[in-house]
Amino acid sequence: MKVTRIELEHFRNIERLEMEPGDTVNIIYGDNAQGKTNLMEALWMFTGAKSFRSARETELIQLEQPVARMVLAFEREQREQQATIAYARGRKKQVTFNRVPLESSAQLAGRFYAVVFSPAHLSFIQDGPAVRRRFLDSAICQIMPRYLDYLTDYHRVLRQRNALLKDLRKNRSLMDLLEVFDQTMAGLSANLIKIRRQYIKRLSAHSEEIYNGISHGGERLTVEYRNGFGMELPQSSSEPITPLLLEKIKKSRQEDIFYQSSQVGPHRDDIAVFLNGLEAKSFGSQGQQRSCVLSLKLSESIMIEESTGQSPVILLDDVMSELDSSRRDYLLNSLEGRQVFITCCEPAYFQGMNRGRLFKMEKGHAAERQFLGDGTAGPGLRSQPDDSWDGAALEEAFAQNGPLMSQKDEGPWQEE
Numbered sequence: 373m374k375v376t377r378i379e380l381e382h383f384r385n386i387e388r389l390e391m392e393p394g395d396t397v398n399i400i401y402g403d404n405a406q407g408k409t410n411l412m413e414a415l416w417m418f419t420g421a422k423s424f425r426s427a428r429e430t431e432l433i434q435l436e437q438p439v440a441r442m443v444l445a446f447e448r449e450q451r452e453q454q455a456t457i458a459y460a461r462g463r464k465k466q467v468t469f470n471r472v473p474l475e476s477s478a479q480l481a482g483r484f485y486a487v488v489f490s491p492a493h494l495s496f497i498q499d500g501p502a503v504r505r506r507f508l509d510s511a512i513c514q515i516m517p518r519y520l521d522y523l524t525d526y527h528r529v530l531r532q533r534n535a536l537l538k539d540l541r542k543n544r545s546l547m548d549l550l551e552v553f554d555q556t557m558a559g560l561s562a563n564l565i566k567i568r569r570q571y572i573k574r575l576s577a578h579s580e581e582i583y584n585g586i587s588h589g590g591e592r593l594t595v596e597y598r599n600g601f602g603m604e605l606p607q608s609s610s611e612p613i614t615p616l617l618l619e620k621i622k623k624s625r626q627e628d629i630f631y632q633s634s635q636v637g638p639h640r641d642d643i644a645v646f647l648n649g650l651e652a653k654s655f656g657s658q659g660q661q662r663s664c665v666l667s668l669k670l671s672e673s674i675m676i677e678e679s680t681g682q683s684p685v686i687l688l689d690d691v692m693s694e695l696d697s698s699r700r701d702y703l704l705n706s707l708e709g710r711q712v713f714i715t716c717c718e719p720a721y722f723q724g725m726n727r728g729r730l731f732k733m734e735k736g737h738a739a740e741r742q743f744l745g746d747g748t749a750g751p752g753l754r755s756q757p758d759d760s761w762d763g764a765a766l767e768e769a770f771a772q773n774g775p776l777m778s779q780k781d782e783g784p785w786q787e788e
């Protein structure tokens with residue numbers, strides 16, 4: 373999977389940008405607050421997931437602008453694909469894939485794959501369980517888009533059950549209804565548990581191997597799934613677990629009514645990472661914890677490859693300076709053959725590199741461009757102002773990307 377072109381208009385501090393990245397390593401460097409992460413975020417949004425910055429969507433639109441537009445052209449199995457997203461203030465965003473409108477950006481999942489690694493991930497081991505659940509959910513969604521439906525169903529039922537728990541205090545006759553919710557919740561939970569458990573099992577095997585490579589056969593890394601029911605469950609996938617979960621949910625009822633919220637369920641799931649059987653959270657050094665995260669992230673990309681046959685685009689946002697040289701080298705070597713975007717303040721790390729492209733980001737605009745090694749000339753980031761990039765030319769460029777992107781044919785925006 374290779375991005376061949378990205379166009380942005382009024383996305384965060386990026387007024388207008390047009391970039392044709394190379395097939396290998398693309399380095400985007402520049403001072404702080406210039407828009408490097410914004411560019412990575414824009415690429416990430418095409419996976420159909422929420423922003424890795426967990427921002428509200430209107431924050432993606434450039435201040436004082438009504439609409440942000442993005443076009444991504446990428447190659448998948450030697451075929452050109454194109455996706456567009458347009459965010460508008462107070463209106464539903466519009467998304468297309470190969471010129472066909474989609475209901476939501478979530479429907480982009482399974483079409484464009486990416487893995488992002490940013491400094492926020494470095495505290496992954498120390499963070500609260502919600503961060504690890506988000507990692508799990510977003511990783512699984514990419515390789516199994518219907519997982520998002522399961523997740524949404526579960527969270528809807530959870531919300532309804534919690535509302536019911538509040539009402540129960542006043543109205544005991546609602547107990548019958550609780551029975552119905554408990555059963556639904558048990559079934560949906562079993563589904564999520566099976567998928568998450570399976571994912572982590574495979575993730576653990578890959579992570580162990582990668583960690584072994586990073587630490588030169590140091591400790592043994594294992595990843596364990598901790599279900600939010602706090603119970604041992606049969607490992608065999610043929611054994612039904614729904615009745616066991618239902619029993620546990622029922623046992624929890626008194627407590628649930630007391631707290632007015634559901635105390636057990638996949639919304640309490642977690643992942644535990646171990647080094648030689650000791651939990652990395654409590655026993656791992658900072659360096660070991662970073663190696664763990666790096667292993668998990670690289671495994672995430674291998675899992676996408678294994679499941680889809682496509683190598684995801686790798687987004688390394690500002691992590692180079694956070695890693696020591698041996699981890700940096702390991703990372704770069706293991707990404708051979710994939711398209712990688714790397715942002716950094718200091719391009720010196722890459723001086724010895726003989727392939728790839730180098731872009732400079734300045735105030736949301738592209739400044740000068742230089743090419744490393746392969747000398748593959750390309751437009752790179754085009755600087756602004758650029759005569760060919762305003763007025764009619766702009767309209768035409770956007771018009772080529774379907775009616776959505778044309779200025780005069782925005783169509784009726786659906787209300788949110």
Ligand SMILES: Nc1ncnc2c1ncn2[C@@H]1O[C@H](COP(=O)(O)OP(=O)(O)O)[C@@H](O)[C@H]1O
Pocket residue numbers: 383384385386402403404405406407408409410411430431432433434435733
């Ligand atoms: N919606 C927005 N409109 C305009 N500017 C924005 C918006 N969102 C973020 N910014 C600006 O983008 C800049 C940060 O860009 P970022 O990509 O994080 O920088 P860096 O190059 O350090 O990665 C900040 O100056 C911030 O104010």
Ligand SMILES: [Mg+2]
Pocket residue numbers: 405408409410689690715
């Ligand atoms: Mg940044």
